[in-house]
Amino acid sequence: MNQQQILDYLAQKDIRHIKFAFADIDGILRGKVIHAQKFIDGLEQGYGFCDVVFGWDSSDMAYDNVDVTGWHTGYPDKSCRIDLSTFRTIPWQNNIPFFMADFSGEGNEGVPCPRTLLKNIAQQCADMGYHPEFAQEFEWFNFSETPKSLAQKSYVNPEPLTPGMFGYSILRSSQQSEFYYDLLNLLEQFNIPLEGLHTETGPGVYEAAIIHDYALAAADKAALLKNAVKEIASKHGITASFMAKWTETLPGCSGHVHQSLWSLDKSTNLFYDENNALHMSDLMKHYLAGQLYCLPHILPLYAPTINSYKRLVEGAWAPTTITWGIDNRTTALRVLNSSHKSTRIETRIPGADTNPYLAISAALASGLYGIKNKLPLNIQPVKGNGYLDKSNGSLAPNLLEAANTMKASPIANELFGESFTQHFANTRIWEWRQFSKQITDWELKRYFEII
Known part of the structure; x- marks a missing residue:
């Protein structure tokens, strides 16, 4: 589906919430369920996500030996962007719409996002x-x-x-x-x-x-x-x-x-x-x-x-x-x-x-x-x-x-x-x-x- 088809689908089905996720450095999926309006509002600029998700391990313990994020940066938000081509619904969760996301695009330079890394290599x-x-x-x-x-x-x-x-x-x-x-x-x-x-x-x-x-x-x-x-x-x-x-x-x-x-x-x-x-x-x-x-x-x-x-x-x-x-x-x-x-x-x-x-x-x-x-x-x-x-x-x-x-x-x-x-x-x-x-x-x- 393209963007308009997805928006039409949400409207026709009267869908109020969507789920999205991205993979952290260990491949663990991190994400949120958000309101459909928040989803629509963020399609262009993305959705703020604390960059601690690339600054902690699988047990949520903060690294003390990395530069890209940490107490020294204040753990700011980075813009997480949804990839509309990944649209699917989760059949065991009432068919809630689901998307994969990553931290590509302007403002995310240096963010160690695994999906973005693969996108760049695939483009090469x-x-x-x-x-x-x-x-x-x-x-x-x-x-x-x-x-x-x-x-x-x-x-x-x-x-x-x-x-x-x-x-x-x-x-x-x-x-x-x-x-x-x-x-x-x-x-x-x-x-x-x-x-x-x-x-x-x-x-x-x-x-x-x-x-x-x-x-x-x-x-x-x-x-x-x-x-x-x-x-x-x-x-x-x-x-x-x-x-x-x-x-x-x-x-x-x-x-x-x-x-x-x-x-x-x-x-x-x-x-x-x-x-x-x-x-x-x-x-x-x-x-x-x-x-x-x-x-x-x-x-x-x-x-x-x-x-x-x-x-x-x-x-x-x-x-x-x-x-x-x-x-x-x-x-x-x-x-x-x-x-x-x-x-x-x-x-x-x-x-x-x-x-x-x-x-x-x-x-x-x-x-x-x-x-x-x-x-x-x-x-x-x-x-x-x-x-x-x-x-x-x-x-x-x-x-x-x-x-x-x-x-x-x-x-x-x-x-x-x-x-x-x-x-x-x-x-x-x-x-x-x-x-x-x-x-x-x-x-x-x-x-x-x-x-």
Whole structure:
């Protein structure tokens, strides 16, 4: 719908309120429900929002190591602008109109808005003559818990929705059919169509693959899917967790990013070359080389939390080395090359805990870097176990090391701008500092009595 059609819709339906949201630096949706008249009044100039939303962490604790906002700036309002192209209604909330928003436009220079970052990178891609097509897929655990019951048991021993290791199970999804079909049908109505939804290996694990779309729309759908799944699950007395790895004894939860570049009219997959032995065009090889080259410099965008690195361990269906391969699930980058329509790259580092705007920004910007610089694909594809091939390096083992590398990297500054890079890296260093102060259950069990 265009602006007039949306205004007509609100008037015809006598709609009094709308909801909008944007993603903060962690990918958490922040937003408001506002009166329809306030919505109309703010379409041109935006809606004032305290910029603390980019100055605090996931627990609303204010950073003390960032420049863009803080006590030193007085936490002023910034203008949040609604993107009318994202209009949809929320079927499980009385079909209230909903929009995505961001902090783009005049007056918002320097605001570290993830959606704005991706908009700018996608525009760079278009300016180079390419249409970026993306999709993110997610695994997550479902628990027969509520936020209250989890807090009462201090998040220890949550009860999975279903027992046992039962990937691709028709039985388990049928045993929770009301929840399962609510996910399928309500997400479809919410304009997040799924290519597939199934159980993964592990108790209570689901995996959803979103149908591919233009990079920005794909990120919108990915960010909204995570929040929507949590809301739909809550209606069934279920808590859905997108934590990268909630227990050592089970596989983690991925958030793989699939991507390809097409002609601007979307008729030709520019990654595909039927005359090449691997069906990979030179453009695809440059793009792939760019991702491999930039990976150590931008890892926190793919692995943004302390917990992310608990998933990135050998033999746990997540990569640990700077590698690629043809349909190889042990490498960091997996090339799928079966046809013109489906040839793409799967970036396998991201977990379900990623901010979709930042994970997709990282993949696209680093791929474009390879194209701009015509980087040769000198790394050979891995055949067999990618965990064993450390000839091109391994991923950083923890968030602090990865964040410090990004903070000092001229490559990251070039890809995302110095202001954003420094802000984001500092937020990850803050995250490490908060973790480092904590006394864990492991420490208590290991040292309390015996040491």
